[in-house]
Amino acid sequence: MGAGIVEVFARNGIPVVAVEISEAALERGRAHLTGSTDRAVARGKLAEADRDALLGRVTFAVGLDALRSVDLVVEAVPERLDLKRRLFAELDRICRPEAILATNTSSLSVTEIAVATTRPAQVIGLHFFNPAPVMKLVEVVRTVVTSADVVADVEALCGRLGKVDVTIGDRAGFIANALLFGYLNQAIGMYEARYASREDIDAAMKLGCGLPMGPLALLDLIGLDTAYEILETMYRRGGRDRRHAPVPLLRQMVTAGLLGRKSGRGFYTYERPGSAKLVPDEHTPNPADGAGREIAKVGVVGTGPLAAGLAEHLAKAGYQVVPATADVLAPLADVDLVVEAVDDEPYAKTAVLAGLDEVCQPGVVLATTTSTLPVIELAMATGRPADVVGLHFFGPDAAGPLVEIVRTIRTSAQTTDTARALSAALGRTGVVCGDRAGFIVNALLFPYLNDAVRMLEAGYSTVEDIDHAMKLGCGCPSGPFELLRTVGLEVALTIQRRLYQESREPGLAPAPLLEQLVTAHAEV
Numbered sequence: 118m119g120a121g122i123v124e125v126f127a128r129n130g131i132p133v134v135a136v137e138i139s140e141a142a143l144e145r146g147r148a149h150l151t152g153s154t155d156r157a158v159a160r161g162k163l164a165e166a167d168r169d170a171l172l173g174r175v176t177f178a179v180g181l182d183a184l185r186s187v188d189l190v191v192e193a194v195p196e197r198l199d200l201k202r203r204l205f206a207e208l209d210r211i212c213r214p215e216a217i218l219a220t221n222t223s224s225l226s227v228t229e230i231a232v233a234t235t236r237p238a239q240v241i242g243l244h245f246f247n248p249a250p251v252m253k254l255v256e257v258v259r260t261v262v263t264s265a266d267v268v269a270d271v272e273a274l275c276g277r278l279g280k281v282d283v284t285i286g287d288r289a290g291f292i293a294n295a296l297l298f299g300y301l302n303q304a305i306g307m308y309e310a311r312y313a314s315r316e317d318i319d320a321a322m323k324l325g326c327g328l329p330m331g332p333l334a335l336l337d338l339i340g341l342d343t344a345y346e347i348l349e350t351m352y353r354r355g356g357r358d359r360r361h362a363p364v365p366l367l368r369q370m371v372t373a374g375l376l377g378r379k380s381g382r383g384f385y386t387y388e389r390p391g392s393a394k395l396v397p398d399e400h401t402p403n404p405a406d407g408a409g410r411e412i413a414k415v416g417v418v419g420t421g422p423l424a425a426g427l428a429e430h431l432a433k434a435g436y437q438v439v440p441a442t443a444d445v446l447a448p449l450a451d452v453d454l455v456v457e458a459v460d461d462e463p464y465a466k467t468a469v470l471a472g473l474d475e476v477c478q479p480g481v482v483l484a485t486t487t488s489t490l491p492v493i494e495l496a497m498a499t500g501r502p503a504d505v506v507g508l509h510f511f512g513p514d515a516a517g518p519l520v521e522i523v524r525t526i527r528t529s530a531q532t533t534d535t536a537r538a539l540s541a542a543l544g545r546t547g548v549v550c551g552d553r554a555g556f557i558v559n560a561l562l563f564p565y566l567n568d569a570v571r572m573l574e575a576g577y578s579t580v581e582d583i584d585h586a587m588k589l590g591c592g593c594p595s596g597p598f599e600l601l602r603t604v605g606l607e608v609a610l611t612i613q614r615r616l617y618q619e620s621r622e623p624g625l626a627p628a629p630l631l632e633q634l635v636t637a638h639a640e641v
């Protein structure tokens with residue numbers, strides 16, 4: 118993070134003194150900086166002369182004495198309050214009285230850091246996002262004692278750095294981390310519970326939500342030790358929401374030295390420490406495993422856009438498609454697989470599944486497209502639950518690149534493999550998950566949207582700034598409120614209620630403001 122921040126300043130013509138605690142640490146930082154700028158040159162993004170000028174603006178030093186004459190210090194040491202407070206007390210002693218002291222803390226109290234100095238009015242949060250040279254957002258955190266001039270100066274500086282700033286008060290996790298880390302922790306929980314594989318969790322969020330990275334890959338980028346500290350602080354400072362209590366696996370990984378990209382291994386394995394290049398390891402799936410059953414003829418039940426879309430995609434993929442309606446299933450007597458896409462309503466779906474059980478040959482895979490019902494309830498309407506699987510397509514006509522494949526506690530491995538092969542033949546990425554409310558995507562997405570509504574309700578920030586923060590800080594294609602408008606508040610509330618009813622997790626209760634907006638038919 119420190120090296121990235123140095124690069125941001127130096128790239129924008131500002132001389133920087135880069136300080137570390139030891140020669141070895143300084144060397145690592147220097148290697149980061151040269152690695153990043155060399156890559157930019159190799160990609161044709163930076164001229165060699167500009168790289169040399171950039172590096173020429175950076176002075177490297179061990180120890181704080183080198184900071185005597187600077188105008189601004191940005192601290193990016195590990196995320197521990199005692200360490201930061203000690204450092205700020207030292208900086209206060211060493212730096213010029215006019216100097217602004219900024220902390221890049223992700224979740225600690227800027228106020229508590231500020232009061233370790235004799236100049237709390239000149240202490241401010243300046244929170245960059247990883248990778249700092251790429252992510253456009255800076256959160257400017259003002260405490261109750263930060264002077265207005267200092268806030269204005271720092272905001273102007275963000276403009277010079279080509280960054281977009283949002284200025285907010287001193288609350289755990291600020292905007293972006295407060296919304297991001299519940300989601301990241303929940304994704305770790307899914308992985309720990311073997312609800313889905315790391316590849317499938319990440320693919321689901323990338324393809325289902327258009328995110329640049331999946332949550333587990335992002336944790337590897339952030340650093341698992343950093344993520345652990347942030348979650349700890351969020352839990353303590355943020356109202357002891359259990360969703361922020363670090364999942365035990367995270368602590369185990371940190372203890373075992375699996376810190377993410379920086380140590381060469383985290384949720385994934387990398388070519389070497391510091392590299393972004395993935396290499397296969399013992400958890401990497403083998404594409405040759407589990408081909409499933411041979412499928413040539415596919416029945417599609419339903420008359421709506423989903424059934425029509427599926428019939429079209431299946432035919433294009435070379436399957437022989439047999440359409441049927443919920444009332445007349447007889448044409449499906451000799452198909453190899455059936456996808457039912459009737460109304461997502463329990464009576465209609467159960468009746469279709471029971472009907473298919475009567476009509477279809479033994480061994481036929483029965484896929485249901487429910488997005489809201491427990492698949493096991495539908496499977497038990499047949500006498501062959503091992504052959505029943507959920508297929509959750511995205512988009513009204515199944516045009517999205519993702520399919521969630523829901524295996525119940527009775528679904529056979531061969532049925533799941535068949536569903537995965539079918540998804541691949543359709544040109545979709547199939548991700549396999551357990552039979553819980555929201556599957557992968559909705560289970561991770563909607564609590565995050567609900568948290569954004571809670572943040573608005575608490576008056577911490579505005580719709581525009583929250584949307585900005587998530588787009589520019591985390592690369593989300595749209596902000597949470599833009600997404601809520603697209604999905605519809607009523608749909609969001611229905612999904613959130615279901616997640617809450619199943620888990621009874623207090624933090625998943627729908628935000629009162631969301632309930633009120635839906636009741637009032639209002640928009641956000």
Ligand code: CAA
Nearest residue numbers: 153160162223245246247248250251329330339590591592
């Ligand atoms: N340093 C400098 N530049 C980097 C970089 C790094 N570590 N990693 C990538 N880049 C640059 C590349 O050089 C490339 O630049 P050009 O477009 O100019 O060629 C650009 O970023 C895109 O990189 P890639 O093509 O290699 O890869 P990508 O398109 O997959 O993008 C990514 C990589 C920018 C990291 C993208 O995946 C992304 O936006 N991910 C989300 C990151 C995120 O959410 N960050 C916030 C984390 S939370 C946080 O930081 C707060 C906290 O307190 C913990």
